[in-house]
Amino acid sequence: MNNAETGDLLVIENLNKSYSSGVGGRKRVQILHDVTLGVKRGQTLGLVGESGSGKSTTASCVMGLTDVDSGSIRFDGRELTNLSRPERRSLRKSMQMVFQDPNGSLDPRYTVRDLVEEPLIVHGCKDPAERRRRVAQTLARVGLTEKQAERYPHAFSGGQRQRIAIARALVLNPELVVLDEPVSALDVSIQAQVLNLLAELQDELQLTYLFIVHDLAVARLMSHRIAVMHHGRVVEYGSAAEVFEHTSHPYTRSLLDAVPGASQPAGEELQGANHA
Amino acid sequence: ASGEDRPFTINWSTQLTNIDPAFVCAGDDNSFASNFYARLVALDTDTQEDGTVVASTSPDRIQPDLAESWTVSEDGTNYTFKLREGAKFANGNPLDAEAVRYSIMRNLTIGACGALALQIGLTDPPLIKDVVVVDPATVRLELSRAYPSILVTLAQSRGSIYDPVEIKAHGEDRKGVPNQWLASHTASSSGPYELDTYVPNNHAILKRNPNYHGKPALEETVRINFITSVPTLMLQARRGQADVTLGLPPYVVDQLRSEDCCKVASAPSLSPVTVSMNNQEGNSANAKLREALTHSVPYDQIIEEVAHGFADSYYGPFPPDVPGFNKELSVPRTMDKELARRLVAESGIENPTIDLMINPAAPSVSTLATILKAGWEEIGVKVNIDSQTPTSFATRFNTGKYGSALLFEGAGSVAAYELRKKMTCGSNFNNQHICIDGTTELLDELGRIPDLKDQQPVIDALTEKWLENSSTIVLYRARFTAVLARDVNHFKYSSSLRFSEWGR
Amino acid sequence: MTLSVASARAAEQRSNPLLVFLKRDVALATFLGLFAALVFALAIGPWLWPLHPDAIDLSNSLQGPSAAHPMGTDDTGRDMLARFLSGGRTSVFAGLLIAVIGAVVGCVLALLAGSMRGWLDTVLTWLTNSILCFPAILLAMAIAMAIGPGVTAVVIGLSIHSFPWYMRTLRSEVMRLYGQDFIRSTDAIGAHPARILFRHVFPHLVPTIILQMAAVFGASILSLAALGFLGLGAQPPTAEWGALITEGQQFFLTGQWWIAGFPGMGLLIAVTLTTLIADRAREVLDPRSDAV
Amino acid sequence: MSVNTEAQVHPVRAQQLESILEIGNLCTNFDLPGSTVRAVRDVSFQLRPGQRLAVVGESGSGKSALAMSLVGLVPPPGRVASGSVKLRGRELVGLGDREISKIRGNDIGLVFQDPMAGLDPLKTIGSQFVDAIRVHQDVSVREAKELACQLLSEVGVEDPRRRINDYPHQYSGGMRQRVLIAMAIANDPVVLVADEPTTALDVTTQRQVLELLEKICDERGNALVMITHNLGIVRQLCDSVNVMYAGRIVEQTSTDALFAEPAHPYTRALLNCMIDPRTTLRGRLPAIPGSPPDLSLDEVGCAFAERCLLGSSQSLCHEQRPEPVLLASGAISRCHFAQTPEGATP
Amino acid sequence: MLSTAFRRICVAATTIFGASIFAFILLRVVPGDPARAIAGDMATDESVAALRSEMGLDQNLLVQYWRYVRNIFTGDLGFSYSTGDTVTNLLADRLPATIELGLLAVLFAIGASVLFASLAVYSNRPWADRLLRGASSLAMGSPPFWIALLALMVFSVQFGLFPGPEGRLSPGLVPPEPVTGLYSVDALLSGDASLALNALWHLVLPAAIIAIGPFAFLSRLYRSQLRTTRRETFVMVARSHGLTKFPVFHRHIAPHGLLSILPAGSLLLADLLTGSLLVEKVFGWPGIGSMTADAIIQKDFAVVQAVLLLAAILYVVVSLLADLTLTTVDPRTRVGAR
């Protein structure tokens, strides 16, 4: 496995994470095994893998939403795993996350403006006029109008809601945005809108993305680097082209081959890969 | 259901708490226990116009029972009883002088209600000094002073005689810790009935005691249902499912009287309905205020609406029919608001308030309290009605920790006893805390007079003091009522009911 | 996701919940109206009906319903309508009190347990379970017995039973909310836990709390009446529906049905209306769920 | 595919003789308090024996509602409002429960999207299988079980004799979907309707299930209605396509024609949105702007007009509802501009 | 699976432990002196003091609690001064009556709610559903003691269809030889059909009234479960296989509904207890309910404490049993679940 290059904005090294389960939480299930990754500033790391392979867990660890067992996560050279809670919270100014389900990730009782404004309030922006200005600016950036800002999330379609979630993540001008399957819940026809927006924003604001996705096509489209996870391990890690053209791990191959409508794969290969 | 194919059934609106004669305080508990225990002597009876037999409580007319005869010493302090030969308990044990001694001593020393009646309010020195077994058929009662009414006491449940062998077999009494077994069982019967089944608060079945020395019980089996629900009692009376219904509220009795299911037996009882007042503490310590209160009660309406006519009025420390009662003195008080207002003004208490403690579980209490409250508030006395559960009501009342309390009393049948109990300063049992100058001397004097007729002037003097003091508000004296099925031809009333002379 | 009708409605409903409820749901509006009328009548009882509930009139006892006494009179001639109104006030007020006390305590504990987790949660859950394994009435009875009968005792007793009841549901609701993405996303923007708790979790509990309050309110006035009936609730001369039924119970079979009849009807109507309202409201708040 | 040269002949009538299932002007509504969602709007098509028809469209376009309407299983408050579904000439709309039950499973088999929820968790696979067989075939439980085992092994469940007594939770998602497919074909239906049978599955499992479906259709020769929003599946499995948009079929064509010369602007947009993992490079994607219309509202003009590159500027599209037009390619398209040079040929 | 059961049992045990502390504290720390109550009003102070030390009331609470628990384990639940009997005897006396009544009430409640909810959901008519919900709301709002009074007046007094509030048998009838303690069953066992009928006849009205509350609760639960299940995919699948409405209902929908009302067992029990507490009093039924009501009025601590504890234990045990039954019946949680 490649070691994370120096100069990466986010470096994850030998991350281990387990959840307790079973009777009285006595059994521990290891979810992540020695995950090592790095994300270059201004670039996108695509994290792919089948359901349950530990992609979201990795994201949670990065965001500090759960505690890790061992390993290190460095953001801009700063070790995150041993931060106190308030420090962690204040660090989130520069790290933000967008969740998979745009319906569930927005509090239905808040207007769009309140939702987008909330991070500013949380991080101590006291001046209402300033807040207003930044909210308006961010909303405009994701293609929502001032008028729409007074409405509740329910009044929006899925794609629009995901834009709101993105606006909420962007209003603090973060450096790193963790995107946990931001388009999986969207229809193909809407998916492209959001992907386009994300690409645009990255170019414009020099954002760094940790992009979690299970659609290989999307991963390839969006990522500079790709990591493939399988059963909590990173089985493949490299530049997008490398991974796709010179697939080394059989699991990655099977993933690629399984996409319907792509050229017919050989049956034998499939059998070997499917042990889930 | 016809009355023939079931045992003689008594529906009784009561909740017995204890059936140990030494221990019981309440009248109903007494009555129930009476059926199972013999007594030395018995009360004489009169027959009323309606055919109901009523026991008389006059000490002059005491009849023999277990004791065939007795002699009293000159000074009136020694009573020697000659017992019936061959009397037996239901289990065959001899009913002899030792059993009599044991029973009376047990009642005396148990430290509960039994002792109270026998000792006239636990006077010092005790009234009964000792009980001596002369021979198996002779027993002597030694008193510390003359007290002619002791025979009346012995003729009631306090004189119950039970089998020492069986009691001991079920655990000795320890002081203050009574024999728990006796609380829900009877020792082998010496009375007309044996207790066959007893399910507390539900029913009891009584079987005739074949070994009873007296007149055998009329009915072979008596079933007693303890039912507190008035509708049930009424319904069953109507349907003829009960031969005798006891404890119905007056309005139901009134209603049933007019229906052809039943007939009503009624007799003057010793149960006054009173508002007891704490004579020492609070606003009720003010005699003027107490007097004012007695004058703003709508007596007539209460008798009419609450007692439905089953009541008589009087005013005094003890009700009519207690020997020593003086009709001239005990004129009922009347409603007179003007007078009452004037008395309130004279009392010198501004905006008087009194607490009226009630036990709303007892029938008609809420109604009475409501009426009283309305009447008193009209003369400017504010009334706080303070409801208590039966137990805490009794506890508070008996320990004298109350302002005033609405009470259905069961009076003792002996005037001297009543006066002592109610007027002895500082006695634990004077729960109204009535303490009037000069009563102590009068009470002492009363204890020295062996003959009832000679006692009368002293009793009258005490009564007058009591009246002047307006110690208690007497609402009325309730008449005992029983609703009988048409075919019940034998019925006798006494203050300790015994069912042995009831029957079809 | 398309902009479905349901969500459009949800949006509309958020803008002015009450109005939209009522417009859409005639049944709910009717029930609410009836209930409001009942409560209003009880509240303004003394002005509505001039007779005093405690004023006795012995010459007029046990009168059947008439123009002068629409609900008749009791055995001391008190006007039953006045007593009905005053009894209803006691019942409804005590019911509300129990619902509110339980809601406040239960909600605070649920938020504590749900957000802190750990031993606090364990202890509170244990407490909840330990209290809830007593039937409400039995518990209230025991408490009334211990501290002496009366409305206060019963309110305390029923509140002690109601707060764990709230807590149990609210706690799991809080737990559920903490697992939701919008809470996690608020966490992810770096919001303080207190902010998450009060600004995001709590508002979502409100509908649940309201529905539960309706249920507790209904159950409480029934329990209150039951205890009154057993002689442990409201004590004379306080009028309360349950106690009025007890007072009237003995007259039921002698034909004076109105003394116990009307208060019983009052109870039946008040509680049934509450149930119906809660049912309908639940449906409107969450169209997919069925009333339980 | 036979191509009818008379452009204005109604497409339904054109292929009447050989069709097995014939849907005419089918409308399905969901009656909600205060509004009616018209999920399926005036849909007509027919199915020949052995045909493999794909129904594609984005979420909420009425695909499932259409599938359910075919067998009268639209969940309440939905109902078939008008139109006809004829199986071998026999009208199914309006049949009683007993009658239509004889058709379900026997003539038309149905496979649902969610295999996890598709089996009763309290009953063994076997008993559910036996139920499904015995409603239509007069066989003993033993025989039915035997048949079930055969079918299970046919769909690739190993050791069926043991596994048949298992409960659904003991099966993985892919296996459950196989079981459901086996049940749907247990009575040899002439039409198999599959409503997104693979959406809930893993990519790898997805592929296996598709292969299974293909195999079954090859062997049994039944017609297949495949509902999906994945154009990849269409290419792989189906020979003809109905494209649905906002409750209407906006294009009926063959698979080849669909990919070669999509007739309706919506179809074209949809094809553009497909991201091919092998060829696409990072860059700007052709997205369809806006979002689908609310189905509880009546459309004025073309439902796609708002989002259409062609129609958004045309007043005709906003005002007049387009009628189906038969194109030279054999495709039928509901577009005012389907026959314009831009629309007809790429 | 076994360990899950074990854990549930542990939780149940701690809950009972908590409940016992609660019951103990409630009746021990509050004002009121049990010794005074037992000794009687006229008892002297010394005798009360003697009784206090006899009962251990002068010791600290911890010791008292320990004694209390120890006594419970030896079957000594204390002495009921208001009836003059040990609580154990009282319970033994009265439990069968309540059980008999409760069983019939459960039967009524489950029978009626399952029947009516099934009919309402199966028929799928809005009016039927509305009727059921109306009825259950009304049942929910009906004060049992008041209904009991009404029923007595109408059925017993007016029409004479049912016996009055006279207990378990017509007065004068001799209870059958006790085997189970349930009169109706015992009478049948002893071959006396008319006695069994009489016992049943006395049971019907109070049992029906007690059943009203549980009926309200169960019918709502069952209805909503049926309606939820009806929307499940597997129901649609079964229908798509050609099963008609009825087989689908009774083979798929109803079992799920029944399974899901199992956990409500303990709540049902609480409802039953509450109901019997009130209804027994009106009907003069010699059971636990009327005993408790009397004991509370009499401030009979021992009885109340015992009944509180009994109720808590029953509740916990029933919910535990319901839980365990659910795990055994539901294949998803059964042994061997992967």
Ligand SMILES: Nc1ncnc2c1ncn2[C@@H]1O[C@H](COP(=O)(O)OP(=O)(O)OP(=O)(O)O)[C@@H](O)[C@H]1O
């Ligand atoms: N809080 C938790 N407790 C226990 N196990 C958990 C928890 N959260 C996740 N898991 C388990 O961890 C594993 C990885 O989960 P994760 O959500 O990271 O997967 P994922 O790759 O994001 O999958 P998906 O594509 O479905 O989102 C899964 O097996 C899941 O069951």
Ligand SMILES: Nc1ncnc2c1ncn2[C@@H]1O[C@H](COP(=O)(O)OP(=O)(O)OP(=O)(O)O)[C@@H](O)[C@H]1O
């Ligand atoms: N039970 C229902 N009540 C109300 N509206 C419904 C109901 N079921 C479906 N609809 C509506 O009917 C329309 C078509 O739904 P349908 O399920 O057929 O879409 P679909 O094409 O199958 O979508 P998907 O790809 O998401 O499965 C949608 O607008 C949906 O909102």
Ligand SMILES: [Mg+2]
């Ligand atoms: Mg995930």
Ligand SMILES: [Mg+2]
């Ligand atoms: Mg669908």
Ligand code: NI
């Ligand atoms: Ni795998």
